[in-house]
Amino acid sequence: MVDEALVARTPDEIRALSYEWRAAGKTVGLVPTMGALHEGHLSLVRKARSECGKVIVSVFVNPTQFGAGEDFDTYPRNLENDRELLSEAGCDAIFAPGVAEMYGEGSTDLSSGERTFVEAGRLGDVFEGKDRPGHFRGVATVVAMLMGAAVPHRAYFGEKDFQQLKVIGRMARELHMGVEIVGCPTVRESDGLAMSSRNANLGSEEREAATVLHRSLEAGAKLAADGEKDVSTILRRMRGVLDGEPLVEPKYVAVVDAETLEALESLGERSARILIAARVGSVRLIDNIALPFVRSE
Amino acid sequence: MVDEALVARTPDEIRALSYEWRAAGKTVGLVPTMGALHEGHLSLVRKARSECGKVIVSVFVNPTQFGAGEDFDTYPRNLENDRELLSEAGCDAIFAPGVAEMYGEGSTDLSSGERTFVEAGRLGDVFEGKDRPGHFRGVATVVAMLMGAAVPHRAYFGEKDFQQLKVIGRMARELHMGVEIVGCPTVRESDGLAMSSRNANLGSEEREAATVLHRSLEAGAKLAADGEKDVSTILRRMRGVLDGEPLVEPKYVAVVDAETLEALESLGERSARILIAARVGSVRLIDNIALPFVRSE
Numbered sequence: 001m002v003d004e005a006l007v008a009r010t011p012d013e014i015r016a017l018s019y020e021w022r023a024a025g026k027t028v029g030l031v032p033t034m035g036a037l038h039e040g041h042l043s044l045v046r047k048a049r050s051e052c053g054k055v056i057v058s059v060f061v062n063p064t065q066f067g068a069g070e071d072f073d074t075y076p077r078n079l080e081n082d083r084e085l086l087s088e089a090g091c092d093a094i095f096a097p098g099v100a101e102m103y104g105e106g107s108t109d110l111s112s113g114e115r116t117f118v119e120a121g122r123l124g125d126v127f128e129g130k131d132r133p134g135h136f137r138g139v140a141t142v143v144a145m146l147m148g149a150a151v152p153h154r155a156y157f158g159e160k161d162f163q164q165l166k167v168i169g170r171m172a173r174e175l176h177m178g179v180e181i182v183g184c185p186t187v188r189e190s191d192g193l194a195m196s197s198r199n200a201n202l203g204s205e206e207r208e209a210a211t212v213l214h215r216s217l218e219a220g221a222k223l224a225a226d227g228e229k230d231v232s233t234i235l236r237r238m239r240g241v242l243d244g245e246p247l248v249e250p251k252y253v254a255v256v257d258a259e260t261l262e263a264l265e266s267l268g269e270r271s272a273r274i275l276i277a278a279r280v281g282s283v284r285l286i287d288n289i290a291l292p293f294v295r296s297e
Numbered sequence: 298m299v300d301e302a303l304v305a306r307t308p309d310e311i312r313a314l315s316y317e318w319r320a321a322g323k324t325v326g327l328v329p330t331m332g333a334l335h336e337g338h339l340s341l342v343r344k345a346r347s348e349c350g351k352v353i354v355s356v357f358v359n360p361t362q363f364g365a366g367e368d369f370d371t372y373p374r375n376l377e378n379d380r381e382l383l384s385e386a387g388c389d390a391i392f393a394p395g396v397a398e399m400y401g402e403g404s405t406d407l408s409s410g411e412r413t414f415v416e417a418g419r420l421g422d423v424f425e426g427k428d429r430p431g432h433f434r435g436v437a438t439v440v441a442m443l444m445g446a447a448v449p450h451r452a453y454f455g456e457k458d459f460q461q462l463k464v465i466g467r468m469a470r471e472l473h474m475g476v477e478i479v480g481c482p483t484v485r486e487s488d489g490l491a492m493s494s495r496n497a498n499l500g501s502e503e504r505e506a507a508t509v510l511h512r513s514l515e516a517g518a519k520l521a522a523d524g525e526k527d528v529s530t531i532l533r534r535m536r537g538v539l540d541g542e543p544l545v546e547p548k549y550v551a552v553v554d555a556e557t558l559e560a561l562e563s564l565g566e567r568s569a570r571i572l573i574a575a576r577v578g579s580v581r582l583i584d585n586i587a588l589p590f591v592r593s594e
Contacts, residue, residue, distance in 0.1 A: 011473040023320045104471070113419035116437065116471040122410035140413065141472070144441075148473035174401070174413040175438070176308040176445040 005086055006093040011102075011149035014056065014095040018151045021092075026053030030152035030179075032143060035059040035096075036076035036197035037085050040187040044156040045089040047184050056150050057086050058095040063108045064117075065138030071282075076197050095150060102145055110137050117141045118175075120167040126261055127275055128163050128286065131251055136167050143168050147177050155179050160186040160194050162273060162288040166261060186287070188214065194287045206281045209247040213276055216241040216253070217289040220274050224291045229267040231255045234274075242278075251277040251284070255291070267291060302383055303390040308399075308446035311353065311392040315448045323350030327449035327476075329440060332356040332393075333373035333494035334382050337484040341453040342386040344481050353447050354383050355392040360405045361414075362435030368579075373494050392447060399442060407434050414438045415472075417464040423558055424572055425460050425583065428548055433464050440465050444474050452476050457483040457491050459570060459585040463558060483584070485511065491584045503578045506544035510573055513538040513550070514586040517571050521588045526564045528552045535571075548574040548581070552588070564588060 008014040018028050029052030031044045041057075048055045059082055066072035079096060086094055099108065103115075110117040117137055120129075124136030147155070155172075157165045169181040187195045192214035193207075202210055216238040223234050235253055242250050255264050258271040272291040277284065305311040315325050326349030328341045338354075345352045356379055363369035376393060383391055396405065400412075407414040414434055417426075421433030444452070452469075454462045466478040484492045489511035490504075499507055513535040520531050532550055539547050552561050555568040569588040574581065 011475070015473075015475050019319065022316065023322075025320075102473075113422070115418055116415060116468045117418070118413060118415050118472070121412055121414070125410070145471075145473045148475055151475070171413045174442075175415070176312075176399075176442045178308070178312050178445055178448070 005083065005091050008093055008095045009097055009101060011097065014093065014150050017093055018056065021054040022151070027154070028052060028152045029055045030146065030150045030155040031055065031057045032146050032155065032157070033057060033059055034061045034075065034197065035082050036078060036200070037082045038195045038197060040158055040160060040195035042085060042089045043187050044158060044184050045086065045091055047182070048154070048156050049090045052154060054092045055090065056093045056095055056152065057091045058146050058150065060097055060102065060142070062138060062142040063099060064110050064141060065135050067132050067134060070132070074201065076200050102142070110134065110141060118144045118171060120171060123170055123261060124167050127252055127254065128277065131277065139164055140167060140171050144171065147179055152179055154182055156182045156184055158186060159183050160196065160287065162275060163261060166259070196285060198283050198285065201283050203281060206247055206283065209245045210280045210285060212242055212245040212248050213278055213285060213287040217274055217276060217287060221289050221291055224267055231265050231267065247280060249279045251279060258290070302380065302388050304380070305390055305392045306394055306398060308394065311390065311447050314390055315353065318351045319448070324451070325349060325447070325449045326352045327443065327447045327452040328352065328354045329443050329452065329454070330354060330356055331358045331372065331494065332379050333375060333497070334379045335492045335494060337455055337457060337492035339382060339386045340484050341455060341481050342383065342388055344479070345451070345453050346387045349451060351389045352387065353390045353392055353449065354388045355443050355447065357394055357399065357439070359435060359439040360396060361407050361438060362432050364429050364431060367429070371498065373497050399439070407431060407438060415441045415468060417468060420467055420558060421464050424549055424551065425574065428574065436461055437464060437468050441468065444476055449476055451479055453479045453481055455483060456480050457493065457584065459572060460558060463556070493582060495580050495582065498580050500578060503544055503580065506542045507577045507582060509539055509542040509545050510575055510582060510584040514571055514573060514584060518586050518588055521564055528562050528564065544577060546576045548576060555587070
């Protein structure tokens with residue numbers, strides 16, 4: 001089945017294919033990935049498969065969303081394996097451009113003034129954006145490019161990267177991209193660790209310790225489900241759990257409004273989310289969990 | 298013929314129309330305007346008409362490209378007259394959204410952090426961008442929105458706004474928008490004044506004096522055609538012409554590389570352009586002219 005999925009290398013090729021499908025009345029779904037595919041990605045592909053006549057998966061490790069000193073060079077890459085997994089999952093085309101096909105021959109530094117970029121505003125300045133300056137500028141810019149190239153009706157993103165999902169949803173809506181952004185549940189290992197391509201770079205002790213992200217999220221969500229509304233109480237409980245794993249260095253833990261990502265002091269009528277980021281050895285991991293609505297009495 | 302041109306008010310309406318036409322095998326052309334149409338706009342519509350099966354003209358006075366204290370409120374508006382002119386010129390649909398249809402109910406301040414925007418880089422920081430901070434951010438953002446809404450194969454812009462043409466060309470290319478940006482020659486009054494909706498706001502003496510922009514450009518271009526390569530000599534001749542009109546206050550006059558807009562010191566093998574901006578009474582006018590290639594001996 002491997003050969004049945006077409007591989008397009010340039011934006012023009014994938015756009016031509018997408019318009020051909022659209023003209024034939026097909027709904028086109030796009031699953032943007034950076035490759036190194038795991039069950040989380042494949043769940044997005046299956047979701048797209050169930051909702052769209054044609055499914056495009058893009059595989060592109062985007063340099064502009066990595067900062068200086070981050071893991072662009074060591075980010076896992078394995079296109080042959082990805083191709084095989086995608087054909088099995090039922091993908092109609094893979095869009096796998098090189099950096100030059102996406103960014104041309106010039107600078108890939110979006111702060112250089114040498115190129116057009118898309119900026120996400122304050123939604124991209126907090127949390128991941130604060131720890132990784134320019135990250136969401138890179139994400140918004142490459143996703144705008146992918147939308148321009150693949151012209152999908154729908155695009156599928158995992159909730160694991162919750163802030164990214166919100167940034168992209170806002171961008172698509174505000175720039176009238178005509179694409180429905182679909183968020184899909186995080187897929188987890190049996191011990192609760194959120195699937196991530198970066199997990200492959202964890203040593204075995206680190207891998208074990210990394211489960212504390214999800215354990216702390218569960219502890220926080222359980223408190224909220226039991227009726228606790230005070231955010232500082234929830235965060236204290238979570239820190240207690242996190243302190244049990246000295247290999248894990250938390251970067252931020254926050255309870256936020258699920259739409260605006262504004263930090264909350266107490267839970268109320270608004271939909272809320274707990275966001276967490278931590279460094280485990282040399283690997284930076286993120287995770288999040290939805291909080292149940294807490295009705296005021 | 299007026300009623301034959303459909304008027305779409307929302308991005309979703311015009312997008313549905315555009316995809317319908319695309320599916321029927323039509324080439325879709327877009328002519329973005331801020332209304333107050335004149336012969337310059339109509340020449341773009343006729344060009345689009347000659348190259349495309351279906352022509353959309355957008356009429357939207359975009360608040361985000363006007364700075365504080367600029368002429369957003371007094372910018373001429375006359376949709377009824379525009380509609381009539383467009384039906385006569387042969388337009389298939391008018392896209393005339395309100396501010397809320399384009400920007401929603403929130404802030405239209407692109408620097409507020411409250412919304413996504415598109416930034417043009419250094420190309421948007423010089424000349425008009427220097428005199429009008431944020432102008433090209435507003436232009437790039439609204440044109441990205443219009444592309445997302447109207448999904449054209451081609452979009453037509455006048456060379457009169459030369460820097461804008463370059464900013465938009467770069468954006469469309471770099472974000473892989475899949476739209477061909479077509480630049481069209483400036484249309485002039487019989488006395489050489491470049492057509493502009495803002496000309497309507499000139500008093501009669503100012504209107505007379507305003508011809509000096511084009512006269513100075515012609516003087517500069519003639520010197521270059523006669524073999525002058527030294528930019529400071531060309532600019533001196535132009536300033537001599539401009540000094541003859543005390544009602545006209547030049548803002549900048551520059552000889553630039555026609556692609557990068559970098560100021561040149563001498564003419565050479567690269568395609569060059571003279572850019573000029575001036576204030577005439579309360580009205581800000583811009584114009585430009587191509588310089589002939591000067592072959593080195």
